Amino acid sequence: MAEANTALAELITEAGMSWAGLAKRVNDLGADEGEAFRYDYTAVGRWVKQGQKPRGITPILLCRILSGRLGRTIQPSDIGMEGMESLAARGLRYSPDAETTLDTIRDLGAAYVNGAFNAPFIMAALAAPSRDWLLAAFEEVNSDRGPRAIGMHQVAGIRDMFSLFQELDVMRGGGHARAALVSYMNSTVIPLIRRQHEPDVQAALYDAAAEQAYLIGWMAYDDGEHGLAQRYLIQALRLSQAAENRVLGAHVLAGMSDQANLLGHTYEAVALARAGLHGITPHDSAACYADLSILEARALSSLGDASAATKALTRAENTFGTIDHDNEPEWARFIDRAYFFGEAANCFRDLKQPAEIDRFAALSIRECQEQRRARRGSLSQAAVAMAHIQRNDIEAAASRAKVVVQLTASVNSSRSLEAVSDLQRSLKPYSSVPEVQDFNRDASNLLGLVA
Template sequence: MTPLRQARNDKGWSKSRLAHELERLAQGRHALATRASLLRMISAWESGERDASDPYRSLLCEAYGLEAVELGLSGSVDRVRSDAGLAYQASLNRAASSLDDLTRFDDMGHTAVTRGRYIPDALSAACLDWLFGSSVTDLPNRGGAVTGHDIEEMRTMTSTFDGLDRKFGGDHCRLMAVRYLRDRVLPKIYAVKPARVERDLFSATAILCELVGWMAYDTSRHSLAQRYFVQALRFAEAAGDRAYAAYVLTSMADQALHLRRPDHALRLAQVAREASSRTGVAVAITEACVFEARAFAAQGDEAGCTAALLRAERTFHQIDGGDRPAWSGHWGEALFVSHAGTCWVDLGKTQQARRMFALIRDDTKGQARRRIYGAVQLARVALLEGDVEQSCAFATRALESAAGLASRRSHEHLVRISQQLATHGQQAAVRDFQQRADLLLAG
């Protein structure tokens, strides 16, 4: 939160009350903008999007009884470009600086990064720079040291954030993770460290960036999510972990599918498959093939989907629990079956889809998002088969799992099935479901 926003909160004022105070103080001294313009200016000042110039700067100080520096109006207010964090930086020093900017402006709620548009071309450019560009490790030493204990702390904190995210949704602790990344992790990047610890540090940073990206994605902050995914890609490369870098690309593909960009998701998944195949890490190859199948299915390409699923199945059975990377602990049969089931739903193959989701109906590991997703997919299957009452029953089960979950992504799954059921609104089961859905989704 910016100091200017904090000052208004401390006063307990609304923006309209602040505008009134500024107009009162300016009476007979300054001509101010109209009330509507003034309210827009206040929003821009408080988000850090614009600087307050005189006479507004002096009037703000007078209204709050504080000095300009205390309000962040000392003339050194940070500026940020709307493309902050979107570029894959060859220089690791510049990448760290980009991540610092991104976390800082994310934390203050700067609209330039929190409300930007999702830009598929930016991810394509990042992939090309990752694949064909050069990487330079040129970090300056700013003092301090990093030990194995520091790495263990980072991994533990990331695991904690991940557990909270999976249980309660992306909005539950996202800003805590952002602040930890900025305040605890970024200073370590510039500290003295031996080569082994440095690789572990960059790897842990990449994993945390990717998690924060998922949290942003889960809350529908899609532009913000892609920025953190790009940073995760860069630090995975700095760690020399191309398998994890490929895994980050599949996260980008997942987001593209959710945003109904299967063409873009397919390109990302295919790049991930090519890159992961060269690493020999079975779980990374499996994930890439799975999303390739998902993208083919979303485009109605059954042959492409089937071939990709067969590739995924072959490598899935090669995953060795003892040798698999620590970051892949969530990968198992339930996740594989869920992805395969979604492919069959998208292709309209209801028998195969029902069989897949029936296998994992009770294997959700206490995660509400998984329960919602599986139930929504079964509701889609029932609707494709013409069983509206059964579809409503599954949709109601999904709805009941959403209570207390801070996940915009799950909310959107519920909205979509609700919209599909609305075409059968003459049936009593649909009317009952819609009534319950309206109450929950409005909240």
């Protein structure tokens, strides 16, 4: 016999809502998310009396409605619908069905916007998606759909939005406009992609959706929301397969490798970068191949394997020199001198080679200053500060660290904030030095504001 959902019933009563009124609010909010719900009081009755659990984003919308009425945060577990745990698991799955992937992306977005998603980064989930993507890439390497229709206004509009949000991420940090991109993805991109289209248009839409899912994941990563980022990146990888775009899939694997390395999963970071390298060639995209190579070098540097890291870095630098950005996709635009030489500087930071840090960081910083890129500038300036610490030139390190604080204050990026925290930890033994005290005051003010 079905059990009544007393928790939901009590909260509806406390909120002073009728079943019909609650159903109408769910329908209205669903429409904002691109869903054509047709709930009425009988549906709510089934949820309450029979304990039925609606699928998709409905539990999230119920929590949002009740939270607003009651003036406190209501979670799915509070209404007897512990659906978020299953969403957290579903987000880690590389589904054989692209439609299921779209459902997962939509539900992740709704959960994020409504403040109802909180799941950890799961290291064990990294292997299967990269394996499945690589197998699919080998199967599709000889596939030829012919040239795609170009100039499709729907796809062009989505790509224009991608360019706008990527620019905001590069210049202002991942926490700046992510909620707006999630809303656009759920309200515009996913409903559009579900319509009937010609095969070339459908593939192009999957391609554009994969780019945006990747960008949301990258922005979440930069903002320190690693569980959410991991799930978006896995779903973006699956959409790149639906679009039969191996290069974009390799780009997603680069992002996954970068995140894994940052979180200390260095062996997994190497494996993810190498999976991407096995899936493409430099002729497919020199920018992507160079990026995967430099990220392989980053992870190997974290492991302290100087020989293998230098080999990967040499391959990366040679490939980087062949990039023709006019023939690269829009998302590859950031793989430029500011980014590439900054990553190289971080390799040598981990290998404790200060002269090489200075050489590559200087190239990155010059580009960052010309482009006014504060986030990348803060990371490259932090590398120079670490080079000074490695030389035991503490006054110079503290002076450079103050520049990192100034740049970080102008962006919304947890990676830049972490760079400030790393410098504080590294300079802690020198806390009696006046220049270090000045830096610590500035850093404490900054970190206190965002705590």
